[in-house]
Amino acid sequence: MIVTTFARPGYLRRALDAGVRGYVLKDAPARVLADAIRTVCAGGKAIAPELAAEAWEAADPLTERERRILRLAGDGSSSAEIARQLCLS
Numbered sequence: 001m002i003v004t005t006f007a008r009p010g011y012l013r014r015a016l017d018a019g020v021r022g023y024v025l026k027d028a029p030a031r032v033l034a035d036a037i038r039t040v041c042a043g044g045k046a047i048a049p050e051l052a053a054e055a056w057e058a059a060d061p062l063t064e065r066e067r068r069i070l071r072l073a074g075d076g077s078s079s080a081e082i083a084r085q086l087c088l089s
Contacts, residue, residue, distance in 0.1 A: 001040045012051045014062040018070035022046040043069065 001022030
């Protein structure tokens with residue numbers, strides 16, 4: 001689940017491609033955030049509706065390295081594990 005300030009459809013599309021099941025904007029009402037968390041925890045998907053329609057039309061804003069980080073995070077790797085795998089300090 002990603003909670004972000006980035007209302008960019010391209011980011012959403014790449015996050016979904018990496019296996020993320022939730023993408024909600026930080027400024028969403030608390031009720032929306034709570035519902036999204038419950039949905040994702042129950043195995044569903046929760047996507048900011050204002051981004052969903054545009055997600056497949058926007059250009060890809062992420063680099064291959066950023067996509068790899070998202071895939072690793074989606075697989076459950078910790079920040080330290082991701083840094084170690086990608087030789088980041």
